[in-house]
Amino acid sequence: MGPEVKAATILNTTFVRPAKFYLNGFSNIPNVKYFYCFLCFIYIMTVVGNSFLIAVIYLVKTLHTPKYMIVFSLALTDLCGSTALIPKVFDTFLFDRREIVYEACLSYMFFVWFFASVQSWTLVTMAYDRFLAICFPLRYHRIVTKPVIAGVMVLEWLVSLAVIGCMAGLIDRLSFCGSLEIQSFYCDHGPLYRLACNDRYLNYIMAFVVVFMVICIPLILIVLTYICICIALSRIASGVERWKALKTCTSHLILVAIFFLPLMGTNLAVLTSYIHPNARILNSTLTHTLPSLLNPIIYSLKTEEVLKSIRKLCKNIRLRNI
Template sequence: MGSEDKAATMFNTTFVRPEKFYLSGFSNIPHITYYYVFLCFVYIMTVLGNGFLLSVISLVKTLHTYMIVFNMALTDLCASTALIPKLLDTFLFDRRYIVYEACLSYMFFVLFFASVQSWTLVTMAYDRLIAICFPLRYHSFVTETSITAILIFVWIFLVSVIATMVGLLNRLSFCSSLVVNSLFCEHGPVYRLACNDTSLNYKFSVSLVVIIVIIPLLFVVVTYVCIFIALSRTTSREERLRALKTCISHLILVAIFFLPFVGTSITVWTSYIHANVRMINSTLTHTIPSLLNPIIYALKTEEVINAIKKLCKRNLLSIMRPQTKFNSKRVGGGAPEGGTKTRNKEHREPGQKQKAVAQGWEKHARTTKQFKEFGFTMSYDNETDQEAGWVASDEDRSPLEAGRVASSEDRAILGFGHMAGNGNSRETW
């Protein structure tokens, strides 16, 4: 057969695309339902942890620069959502047939979010490198614009790579078995079912391993080599420990994410690995890092913990705040002769000021005691407290520093009445 006949034969070849695939899952494992229940628990905790972290970053303005942590939490949430719900639906309810197009979409989202997780860890390593090796240039290099640009580039690049690799499956003919030996539509078990040439798909799968495992891992290793060299030149032992403390959480995340990938890949290429072991390792690799990331990294960060305390304190203040707010020109009391009774310096009766101040101090002592029972100290946060006339003081702030001085024309009994001003003089009540 000549070259023209071969070309005509290849051109006229019809690709055989099945209507559905069958996900085999585990084989000969008793009580495997408990494993699926465990994955369900992992998913619920992942949603709660990462959802809580996303809410804190969104609500606290000082954390709006935490683009990397926000991206990590969002990616972890999406990665678990892409894998676990469909997996539980498939095996807990015995719906193992999956439509061909749904299988490719399933594969795309699982691979894509796993890739983004990998490169998010690389971005964190870059942040640590600049912070420790170039501290004076940190705010020049690590800006909100630069981090946003890096993350957008990562998302666009990985979308194009994963979409190309998944799209190449459409050139394969599946003319024999349609049983995928996996818990979900993994790329390797799917393309090996084809009965025509799969060399291009194999090359892309190797390239993907290089992109999401080898290159990121090498970058992280080189980064920490530079960090350790920089720390070795630091004379202060306390500074070394402080810098290493900021890196430990990141190193734990790197180990949790990359070591299972590397171990599975080496085992598959060098020897035989049982299908059940491979599937367990694959599912845990895709789910456990998403569960642990907000616990190990974000919730161990001092700024995030302080922001959570601030939110809790603000909510507690709103609950315990009195229902009645004092107005600066109308504070309580009945109606005076010929109109509303106002308590300014013309209408205030002798002894009423001292009585109101005593009540304010009593309320202040009672509320401070309640806050100490919750482990908080009084702090002055927002404009609502200003309107209510609240004074929050602690070891680092006095009423004078808080600037809570009432003017002689607009003078009220403060809820925690500490000071009042009269003209140019100030008197303590």
């Protein structure tokens, strides 16, 4: 019996719950410390950008609107998601602490996937906001109210909590009697449940449920929303008005592309062809971290409304200091 199995807690003759797992990501990558420096830069800028945006929306009362409630939720999700992932990556690989206890591994998996799910559905809510603004402009302010958006946000968080919690909870029924090396840079669900020795059919089904919930269904809803928007814009006689309405959607479309395309590309490539584990890990790392950095820059910090609010806030601070 090897040392890994000896370290496990044996509940009965067939069920083995390991004390620890071993994260095997970023192995044999040349000059990997430069990549860690890049990740550190991404994390610092993500924290600064999203914290600044959250502070501006909170402090400037003119931004206390349904639209910026959604932006606030996205910035908070980006901040929490990056904090759940990147510091632990540094601790694991930069300081070579690759062993992670069983309970911490499940928590790690839960928080990474939970915030990814909330981020995905927040992008759907943004698409819904654009759809109503363009297709039903006269009824927009009656439909999109603060209580409605607050209810939608709470529902997204609760549903994500239930589904991702169920996914993480189902790991607890698995027996790990063989290898305890997770071929990923964090406790990812797929690489983890495939290490199990007993029946993992429910986990396989749950993996599909989560992929559909986080990637497929939100993307389908966003595409349907923009089909409706395009149909509505085609009925506008003036090309200038059509372009002006479409321009309000470009930032959101960029966010959707940044979030969904790398996720879809990675998953399709894994299913249809062979990818070197290190290439997959590097791509997955950027897929989980870059959107959180770019979201506040693309969608909010460059918009005229937010820039005016920032200038107004800075002016008020200067006047208080005089």
